Amino acid sequence: MAFEFCLPAIGVGGLANWASVAVGLWAALIAAVATVVGIAGAAATVWVALLAHRTSQRATEIADRAAQIAQQQHQEARDLSASTARIVGRLLLHEISGLPTTLRSQHRKLQRVSNDWTAGKASPGQLIDTLDEVSAPLMPNADSVQERIHTLPDKLGADVAAMISHCRGIAAEAASLRGRITELPAAAGIGVRTFSLPPDMGQIVRLAAHVDFVASLAPTLATEFRHFVFLDGAGEDGFTVVPDGS
Numbered sequence: 001m002a003f004e005f006c007l008p009a010i011g012v013g014g015l016a017n018w019a020s021v022a023v024g025l026w027a028a029l030i031a032a033v034a035t036v037v038g039i040a041g042a043a044a045t046v047w048v049a050l051l052a053h054r055t056s057q058r059a060t061e062i063a064d065r066a067a068q069i070a071q072q073q074h075q076e077a078r079d080l081s082a083s084t085a086r087i088v089g090r091l092l093l094h095e096i097s098g099l100p101t102t103l104r105s106q107h108r109k110l111q112r113v114s115n116d117w118t119a120g121k122a123s124p125g126q127l128i129d130t131l132d133e134v135s136a137p138l139m140p141n142a143d144s145v146q147e148r149i150h151t152l153p154d155k156l157g158a159d160v161a162a163m164i165s166h167c168r169g170i171a172a173e174a175a176s177l178r179g180r181i182t183e184l185p186a187a188a189g190i191g192v193r194t195f196s197l198p199p200d201m202g203q204i205v206r207l208a209a210h211v212d213f214v215a216s217l218a219p220t221l222a223t224e225f226r227h228f229v230f231l232d233g234a235g236e237d238g239f240t241v242v243p244d245g246s
Contacts, residue, residue, distance in 0.1 A: 085151040089229040092160070095141045096225045099163070103215035106134050106170075110208035114201050127204075128181060134211070135174035138167035156228055159221050166214040173207050 113130045116122035137143060142164050149157050
């Protein structure tokens, strides 16, 4: 017995309808995929934007924190420098305040020994004693804290440094002249001490002029230095003045 399978007859119009349906379905599928892709793209864009915002916000917070730390460190450095300057001020107050008197005294002694020597009245011992005094360090405390002089206010620190240089120069000149004077062996049976001396007093006169010049600078420096220390609350003796609460 033979079986027959018969397809329904489909006309040209039916094929067209089916094709239209297929095209519509395909278009709908493509549209749906495009929609999904669009949503995914939009979500990715939003996620990237949120991530960028969070990263930017975090970077801003880090930058703000770094700026705060830098400002705090800068303030701590300034506070330390100011504290060091106060200590240096108290340490050097009396030394610098006494420079005008000390330098004037040295100048008078150099002038006296020069004049007496020219007049034939000065002794080698007088010359040696004078040079020994002038060759002694005038600012030993300042020498010991010279690496902290920069903590003082700019102009004051520069003036103190210049004075240290001048005083070292004076001491070095005096020591050099003193080193040229030596005691000679005494002759047999003679108890008189004799010395080899510089050929003239020109160098002593030049040293006296240098001392005189530095002595002219010392009062201004002393006044400026005392003003700085007293503004910081120190009294005439260099100790901190505590206001009376009564």
